Amino acid sequence: MNVANKTAASERPVFPFTAIVGQEEMKLALILNVIDPDIGGVMIMGDRGTGKSTTIRALVDLLPEIEVVTNDPFHSHPNEPELMSDEVRQKIANNEPISTHFTKIPIVDLPLGATEDRVCGTIDIEKALNEGIKAFEPGLLAKANRGILYVDEVNLLDDHLVDILLDAAASGWNTVEREGISIRHPAKFILIGSGNPEEGELRPQLLDRFGMHAEIRTVKDADLRVKIVEKRSSFDKNATQFRELYKQSQEQVKDQIIEARSRLYTVEMERDLRVKVSQICAELDVDGLRGDLVTNRAARALAAFEGRDQVVPRDIYRIIVLCLRHRLRKDPLESIDSGSRVEEKFFQVFGLAEKELV
Known part of the structure; x- marks a missing residue:
């Protein structure tokens, strides 16, 4: 088995997006944000156990590929300056050749307990002082550039992390400053948040940053509830076989998204x-x-x-x-x-x- 196959085999199988019953409002909002990231993301609020996280993570199979600069930690765009790191922009200004490849749009999880360094990235001060090199360890905002940043239970996020998200969402850039050394990089991402309104309100400044807001309710219809439970049981019993049943519909929606992005x-x-x-x-x-x-x-x-x-x-x-x-x-x-x-x-x-x- 080669490395790619080993990775695929070790990955946890994802519930197919097209197998999700109901919650059409949430699914539509997610799809539209993938088609046009400038919509500004989606906030999904609803009862516990309504499949919010499952639906968001199921989106990974439908994401199209984007062209990125090879060996660049920020998924820099090869042509758009606003989506390039300073290093790539400098290379282009100096007419240096850059190589590119295609990769799937990334989904990055931002955990509630993440530190500021984990989110923004860190500067290696020792290397900067001793060797004169701006050694930067990219954070979650760097990994999410041109992708999706998902925050589960976003209404429980610490205020200092909310401030960081607001800054990045407003400017499209992340700036890290330490001991007089400053590094910035593009941080333009689709912000997706989910939460339960019973656990606390979202700060108005952050709520306004979400382009769309989907409200999810627990399904009341008994037949539909049974159908959802049966599908989940089938997936848990044999995920590979279950995913195969929805392979065609998944490809169809993915092709629709790719065509819509170009149209x-x-x-x-x-x-x-x-x-x-x-x-x-x-x-x-x-x-x-x-x-x-x-x-x-x-x-x-x-x-x-x-x-x-x-x-x-x-x-x-x-x-x-x-x-x-x-x-x-x-x-x-x-x-x-x-x-x-x-x-x-x-x-x-x-x-x-x-x-x-x-």
């Missing part, structure tokens, strides 16, 4: 639709313009995923709650759910009935 920038959204999206945001009193931008991006990504070059009202209907529910100002006296408020405003502004969108 994305040809998808058009009429100005009238964009005006209506902004009208909804304004009438819901959404702060800033991030809600408008994310909704437009998500609608275009959905159209691309379904193989179309034009956004239609139904695309907006399917994603607008995901994009806006966490941006509404909370009124303690309000009895209506934030998602329902967004839906209600959509139908009002677009002048449509729900049956017209089915």
Whole structure:
């Protein structure tokens, strides 16, 4: 057995994404973020045991490959300066040859107990002083560049780590400074968080950084619950055999994502639709313009995923709650759910009935 086969054999099998029953809102949000990383990630909040972590980790099989600079710890892009490390940019400026290869988009887990050095990376001061070399040990933010950074129980994350994430998410760069030595590198990632709302609220600054917000509820239908349990039991009994059953559907969705990523920038959204999206945001009193931008991006990504070059009202209907529910100002006296408020405003502004969108 060669090294590649040994690695594959030793990896823990992942539950197939297409075998996950229900939770369509969460699955759609994840797929759209892979198609267009500029949507800004997704926050998944819900009850315990609803498959949040399982679904996010199942995404790994659907991730397409990206071109990266060989032997670069930051997965630098060979052409886009904003996604290059300073070293690669310097080589290109000096007309030095760089080699590249393709690798799958990385998913990096950020554990709750991670230290700042583990997240940001560390500078070897001794080597810097003695040898004059900026010796940098990359952290999780470096590994997540151009990939996905997943934080389980994100609402329990220490404040100092939240601050680091906010800085990186806002600028797309991570800067490490120690003893007068400074190193920076690109840190542009899709931020995915999951948590249980009963265990604590998320800081508003971080919540606003998530492009989309999916709410997951425990399945109440008895037949559906049985179906979920049966599938999980089959997977636990023989994971390889179970995964084989979904191999074709997995490949189909992966191909759809790859095609959608290449089609994305040809998808058009009429100005009238964009005006209506902004009208909804304004009438819901959404702060800033991030809600408008994310909704437009998500609608275009959905159209691309379904193989179309034009956004239609139904695309907006399917994603607008995901994009806006966490941006509404909370009124303690309000009895209506934030998602329902967004839906209600959509139908009002677009002048449509729900049956017209089915």
